[in-house]
Amino acid sequence: MSDMKAALTEMGFPLWKIDKALAETNNAGLEQAMEWMISHEDVQEEITSAPTQSIPATSKDEAEPLLDATQSVAKSIKCDDCGKMFRNTEQAELHAVRTNHANFSESSEEKKPLTEEERKVQLEQLQGLMKQKRLEREEREKREAIEREKKRIQAGKEMAEFRRKNDEIEMKKLAEQRRREKEEERQARERVRRQIEEDKLARKKKVEEKDVVSPKPEAVPQDLKDYKQATIQVRLTDGSTLKQIFNAKEPLSAVKLYIDLNRKDGNFPYKLMTTFPRKVFTEEDYDTPLNELDLVPSAVLVASKIM
DSSP states (O other): OOHHHHHHHHTTOOHHHHHHHHHHTTTOOHHHHHHHHHHTTTOOOOOOOOOOOOOOOOOHHHHHHHHHHHHTSOOEEEETTTOOEESSHHHHHHHHHHHOOOOEEEESSOOOOOOHHHHHHHHHHHHHHHHHHHHHHHHHHHHHHHHHHHHHHHHHHHHHHHHHHHHHHHHHHHHHHHHHHHHHHHHHHHHHHHHHHHHHHHHHHHHHHHHHHSOOOOOOOTTSOOOOEEEEEEEOTTSOEEEEEEETTSBHHHHHHHHHHHOOSOSOOEEEEEETTEEEOOGGGGGSBTTTTTOOSEEEEEEEEOO
16 A cells, blocks of 8 residues: 555545545545545445346335435434534545544435635645644654664574573583583692602512512721712703602602603604713613612613614
8 A cells, every 4th residue: 555545544435435535636646635535525436236126016105204204314423522514424524533522323414515714724724634644654663663672682682692691501500511521630630749759659569579589788988978869860862851869669660651751752652872972771670679770879870763
């Protein structure tokens, strides 16, 4: 429906009359259409008439009531609230929309045609009604726009709150993941520490058992020192060094375990050796105490990659 047709329908004009007025005025505008409808207020809706049927002849007595009924047919509609007369229901409905009058009755009086002055007054009233409807429509559209903006702002707030909660959940997940990783690292370090302690105990027990079955060593000359510790420096394959103090009776495998836990040059296999005097340690040497390998009180070992 066009804007002009919607405006005229909202003012109370019947649709058939609006279509005819717009067609007769070539859609020139609202004012032209209203002027045409006011000037042609006697125009009635075209209704296809039903086929006529022959009416049987009646007597004079029977015809008189029919004549009286015909003569009393309503020729206009009267507004009981203000007394105005209207030619048809469309005009009465338009008057009701404009004035909010609600009491109407049929009248046998015939409404006189509008004078030029009355036609101008009615046109002005229609224009005023049109302006009022336009203002009401603009006010309604303004309220609807405000309501849409409120809904948009509310939707934005809800989306922001959703994102905030989602970010909070993600942060909690990351924090929980970091906590688990730290706990796993702590447990791994604890396992390594226990393993080192167990290895030390095992080596100590093995040395003690070896001392029990071994023959009593000959008396050591008094001028030899009994070193308790061995300071070992290891040069790794990348040139970096590690330095640690060990018990003189710890086996060479304790040094290798320390290297494995602290090296930064890679995880490839390697062998240990001394440069002066040159000696490459074998697998059997790893169970020998450091003091028996002449690595006390200090020594420099070189880690060499196994090719």
